[in-house]
Amino acid sequence: MLFTVLIGLITSSLIVPFGKFVKTKWGIILAFIPLLLFLYYLQYLPLINWDRSYVQHIDWIPSLGINFDFRLDGLSLLFSLLITGIGTCIFFYAKSYLKDDPYIDRFFGYLFMFMSAMLGLVLSDNIFLLFTFWELTSISSFFLIGFNNEKIESRKSALTALSVTGLGGFFLLAGLVLIGNIANTYSISELVSKAQLIQEHQLFPYILGLIILGAMTKSAQFPFHFWLPGAMKAPTPVSAYLHSATMVKAGIYLLARFYPILGNNTAWTYSLMIIGGITMLYGAFHSLFRTDMKGVLAYSTISALGILVFLLGLGTQDAIIAASVFIVVHALYKATLFLITGIIDHATHTRDLSVLQGLRKVLLPVAIAGFLAAISSAGVPLTFGFIGKDLIYEATLHSEKHLAIYLTVAAVITNILLVSAGFMAGIKPFFGKLPENLRK
Template sequence: MLFTVLSGLITSSLIVPFGRFLKTKWGFILAFLPVLLFLYYIKLVVPISQGSYFVQSTAWVPSLGINLDFKLDGLSLLFTLMITGIGACIFFYANTYLKGHKYIDRFFGYLCLFMSAMLGLVLSDNMLLLFIFWELTSISSFFLIGFNNDNADSRKSAMTALSITGLGGFFLLAGFILMGNIAGTYNITELVGKVALIQQHPLFPLIFGLVALGAITKSAQFPFHFWLPGAMKAPTPVSAYLHSATMVKAGIYLLARFSLILGGNPIWTYSLMIIGGITMLYAAFHSLFRTDLKGVLAYSTISALGILVFLLGLGSKEAVIAASVFILVHALYKAALFLITGIIDHETGTRDLTVLRGLRKVLAPVAIAGFLAALSSAGVPLTFGFIGKDLIYDATLQSDSQLFFYLTAAAVLTNILLVSAGFMAGIKPFAGKLPEQFDHVHLPYKSMWIPPLLLAVLGIIFGCIPGLIGDWIAGPTANSILAQQEVFHLKIWHGFNLILLLSAITIVVGTLVFISNQPSTKKLAWIATFDKISPENIIKVCAQEIVLFSAFFTNKMHNGYLRSYLLKIILFAELLIGYQLYLGGPLHIKWETLSPVSFYEVTTVCILIGAIVLTIRTSSRLTAVVATSVVGYAICLIFVFYSAPDLAMTQFTIDTLTVVLFVLVLFKLPSFLNLANRRTIIRDAIVAIIFGSMLSMVALRVLHEPTTTNISKFYGDYAYVLAKGKNVVNVLLVDFRGFDTMFEIVVLSIAALGVYSLLKLRLKSSDKE
């Protein structure tokens, strides 16, 4: 499993040096990568359908609980087959769709990266590993959505998608960390055995909220749904892959995978039912007003995702079976419709439903694929969609909730609207008389129209022989979600019953809505009048306010003056130290515990104070540097008095180096500009005196704390044994805290380069002015 995940990453990296071959006639070879991966996973269908599962674990960062843990069960198998199977169709399709594009190699690099990220996500059995792949899908989809980066709308859509899904990923990580800390493990399989511990914890509502936020943002649920229609600016292969079978289904996968851990309680049930119910009705209604083919498909996709969240919220056995089937039903017909839309756009140059019609005469195979996909989306008998729709109605009717009537009514209404949307996308462009402007349209190359036709035909085959999916795919998927071993048989015919009646009503009324609803710009303009109260606009207004506040905060707190930064840092430190001193109670000084003060110490402190006074009063930078060095050397003497010569030598070396750097930097600069007024000087003096007093109080408190020498004893005992050094301070700096010292050296090196650049800088007289 690890190799299958890494294969796409390796291929993506190899495209950098060898991508030029993708621009030749051999570019189609890359499409065999998902084909081979599909064949690898399809051979595991039989053992998994018999109740087996496969695990693989490789140590990665065990100290943090992060291991390369992978698990293949019924749920992950369903998604791997969709990712690789539909992915293979997309690869073949895109090779022709983007033929001649100057960045086609870059496109396939992003696509391989995304495919690997999705495989890693659905196979991960470690929460932190899952999160890594979760974020990788967001990053790779950002590049895919914004592939046409010379288009401002594409860039904006990519940023919106990344912002929404990235924000959800942040909340998801927080939920995972809380869950892992409570359960003591990040392994998902082990978490299933600690359900009671997690759900009985006081933080459980917060954990559920964080995980749910991550899932609903990724799966475009209300009110975060608006990023998905915007993402339609991406090339059609991207829309077909990301928004039918992969990225938007990642949130569905997450909810399904964690239903055993977080589900089975009112918080889970009612939250997901409400969110999914609102989303499926809202988006299905909006799909009726779109005139762009991709817009219709985008909103119908959001509605379908809402149905899946709604079913997972119900959580019953019937609902889980319905969700397991509908995931594949939707992936097949929606991917086909997206690819058909791409063909129409590629050949006619438009996706406008107000002008598209009669294309069956010039795109016959594409029309057949559209017709079959539309029938499946409508749930017509002998299609896979018919079985999926019946299972949804069965789930709502058998719900334990007293609201089963309203749940069923919501499902019926949603499906009626989706019937119309499916017919708009799959039938309307091909029906009617062909306009003269489309007489030149011709059938594209086979690699473009065979993939959608294949997907549409599979929707019919699975509808006629549902046992292929029920016994081998959907059944094991439902068993993985429910953690049980039952046999589920999908049937075409269940007799004359209420479910069949509801299905007939759905098809008939949905067809009437399709016939009566003619897409027009007037209706689109009417629905646009409500944009001011739309979630997208509200979130954008909030984002603008955040930007304004950020600008205000930046201008006030980061004004570019070093003295301002130092003042704010010291004030904040004073608040923290003062609060801790307040919690510590009054300070009782035991004078008898303090060592007597010698003449040398008094003299050294007087020199130190004099150097400080000279530093703050001089108008010469060079004098200030020299006086500052005196302060450092005085501290070195104090270290010597207290028997720390190694520390004194280290301090002496650092001070000397710092003084040299200061002199080099400040040597050619003019004298001080005395811009500070008396009020500023008094303010700074008060702040400095308070800070110094607080540090003195801290030092006195430390003197009265019990002394523990475990750490210092360890360093003293092992400085020579482990690091072969007799100077303990140097060993600390170079060995035990070597990384700290390394980064300090890097900072000093960068500063030295900056100093050298300034010294070598030769400005023209005009630049100086």
């Protein structure tokens, strides 16, 4: 597992002296690296189950309890496949999308660094190793969001994202230090067996608050959501990779990973249900009032992240299954919608939904992809999205009896609003009469 993390970092460093190679047609070879990593992790799919995982231990600073401990289980495998699978599509797409950019070599260097940081984060079995990669994702995303650094908006958005996620990293580190000191271990696997000790400690409320704050900032939960719409100043491949499938789900991963340690109590349940519930309704509602395609997708992403936090707050087996499926569902349709947005932006030089229409006449394959992504986001039967939405409703209906109806109503309202957002971004630009200025 270590080599899968290092290969991206090594490739990123080699791009510095061999950047000219990336600018040639042979630069497409770089896209095969995440593909090979995807195939590597895919082979573990039939081998991983509830009782079986793979562990790699390498001494780093054993005197401080800090080691290169990696663990591949169901949760980390799910995220590893998303990181490398969606990453493969993004790398191929970016090679064409940025083919005329003089700094495309720099872009791929940042992208490889980010991919490795995300892999390291989800595979880490040591809390300080996890935190190291957590911060590396913030740093690499700073460079990616601010890639168009000649524009003041890009620089401002990058600084805002780094400031918010960096502040969250500070909270997270404080919480991790407290957990490690109480349990006298920094191994995540060992912390699970000491969950009762941690939850009965007088500092547990502070630990819970610090960990949740760290996750909230990374996964754009209300009121820390504002950095995500601003980050849409980044090139479209960045938005598709970081802000739909990977980085924004790092906070979701953190909550899921620490659920066996900190969860299964009312403080955890109600905190996440309230935070996630507010975020999912807020994001879905605000997505209706955006005319920029990226703006619509940004707020619908915030809402989807709220749904995931909401489900993790429920904490039932049905809710965990629903969250796992929805992580994949959302990554697939949202990355597709972002990539479609990039194609439209390249072809028309605008993302304004008030002027975009009739594009099916000139971008028919893209229109078909947009239609499929939109109906999946809407949960239309026979689509993967239908399974995801159905599992969400099943989780809310099987929650506590006195809350089931309210939670289900909130989920239904959110999904109705998200249906509208998906159709605005995936279908509206392709129907109607093609404007004269777009016929060329």
